[in-house]
Amino acid sequence: MIEPARIYRQGVDIIPPHPGSGWTRFVCISDTHSRTFHVPTGDVLLHAGDLSSWGSLSQLIITVEWLKSLNHPVKIMVAGNHDLCLDEKWAQPIYGLPPEEVQQARTYVRSQTAAGLHYIEHEPFRFVLPSGRRWKVYGSPAAPLYAQGSFQYETANEARVIYNRIPEDTDILITHTPPFRTLDRTSKGKHAGCHVLSNKLAELRNCRLHVFGHIHECAGAQINTGDPFRLVDRVSVNAAMAVTKKAIVVDLLN
Template structure:
């Protein structure tokens, strides 16, 4: 467990997660990169899924994940797409990309069809936790280009246009890509996160939790005690594809 004055982070609890700390706290359960598979998920106030819902991007591969998320009992459930989720990216419905446009339309409507599951695509959202605390969240599916994939950008200008959209009062940020030099090291030793996103985070003084995935082998969490007005910021690479364990973060309201 990692503990700050206003945050507690659990990365390896072997199904013995400490009890919810009480009404002054909000418990976030963080997962990503489930790739059409189902994993055990502990209870909590808010479930955050940071993308790669499907394995290879078809609507049929998306459905098992969405139905599984719908079945979970977390009071608030938020998800974004990732580079594998081709059927959610409108660009992949163009003739040169080759996914049936009807599948794109159906997939995009499907992920917004359940009132208890909130799909964010370059969007801000506010929710009230069971404690009564209202949190401001922003979700972005984007990632730097890597072979063929969805929601990817290839230039610094594209990246800036994407991350300039994040509201300055965002408290919970969910992106598919990691920021550069933060839980982003690949098996080959490369830091594969986004430098523009890392810079954008410096302009988000209220952000207390940043959840992402994408780089499976960099799963884990770290804290920045100088961020978020001195209360500390928690960074979580929540990719579960290689080990199947969610990461839990308790934030003091």
């Protein structure tokens, strides 16, 4: 029996050659905070947010130009709670960023498709690989409120409005926050993931890969199996690189 998913941690596991046209290789990263790293090659690069360190356009540009330079055919990114210049809320006078900087940043990330780099924000994205495999992706930058930041929500009702937008046929989900009790334990032992997102994931019966970050100290990956109501097993990846400085590679059988 061929397992439907294989996980490799850069720097820990030996990453074998690409397994062939019957597979898609996803390279998962997050929380790079304006730093650049060596990452493995693959079919699809997924960045789960905190592109910048403290949210300025100049810091964002460092990350985007680095991502553009990578040779993955498809590259998809979402924002995170540090990416202030991408959150339209931060253009309001009470938040303090110049409105023109926010508009410039949002225009900038949306203009990178020619380089194969796609920014998604509470929206779906679909692509087709040369193998003919079609993948349905959904990305959200949202996270529960924690200090000052971007794309944050305070109540369960706000979270439900955000996550109820995820289509039921999503194959690949990218969120900045982890779900509750999935690779979300902080250094103080608290589970900091989102309850509402966990409940939504239970409804996504076709979701094969969920990539997130946010909780730096709990980077890693696991395969969620044994749910009789799911059509497929799901790989969960906390791809935060701030501590590990290493990507996580996931091969999915087409």
